[in-house]
Amino acid sequence: MGRPRFSRKHRTYGEWLNAQSRTSRYAKGIIRKHQYSPDKSLKQLRNLKISDYDLSNTVWQNLSSSQKRDRNLSLEILRKMRHGKTLSEATSKLGVNKQFALKHLGTHLEKEGGRWQVTKTDSIQSEMLIYSEDEGVTSIVVTNSRDRSRIGKYFAAVQKALKTGDPSGLEKFKDMKIKDADGNEYRLETSLERLYEIGETIEEPEFLEIYKS
Incomplete structure (x- = not known):
């Protein structure tokens, strides 16, 4: 079974994205949420809480033992990318994927000009x-x-x-x-x-x- 229709007006996310300039705060939020959950419809993305998918702002003491290990691994992704590696190179080297990086790095990982970039600094505990x-x-x-x-x-x-x-x-x-x-x-x-x-x-x-x- 294929993915459900993205919205009433647009069959796919790509159609929605290209229908008009998506520069508003609302549109940027939808784009970000779609990166976390590419299989969800527009309505589902509207109701999606970023905090359920982005752990980068969670304080260290509130993370589980496995989440702490994952955070340490995600910081290694940051380090590698700040030293010139691409996202795919960094994640492949560490045996994880893009969704893992997005979940643990949050807005410290952004797509610019078709290429994933990391911020020069971060406030991750x-x-x-x-x-x-x-x-x-x-x-x-x-x-x-x-x-x-x-x-x-x-x-x-x-x-x-x-x-x-x-x-x-x-x-x-x-x-x-x-x-x-x-x-x-x-x-x-x-x-x-x-x-x-x-x-x-x-x-x-x-x-x-x-x-x-």
Whole structure:
């Protein structure tokens, strides 16, 4: 059985889309919803709640365990696309599809000029480990790509310092503060001696999830 008629006036979504310029806020909403659910009619799309399909704005603590894993995977899609990969290349590499990306990246993924693009920055929450001056190894929920990038660069500098014994690469992170989703601030540990101590307490430092998007 084929798809149902899209609307009273238009047999298919394509006919509706090309019937006139679809630049209004209403039309853009329908287009967005159709990307999530391409099998639904116009009436069904009108009644569709984006929040049921877009998890990008859901706070970290409200996600299920599987949704948290999916979010981390979607952030890897963002990272790859910000480094030049197409959506199809990024999703294929990670074994997911476009609908998965749309569901977890929301409006941070947009189609422009026939090509899918990602925003330069985002405000998607994710959980990351840091080396804190006060708490040592601790897990915090960060709220944007800027902080994910800062933490990623910090860990790259930490790894280099631990391997070479040269702490100069950590200078730029002195007094740097990372704010979590609750507004708490954390200073990144930059003492090489303290970092060696922390490293000895971690059996597998490779497990750290670092996003450089």
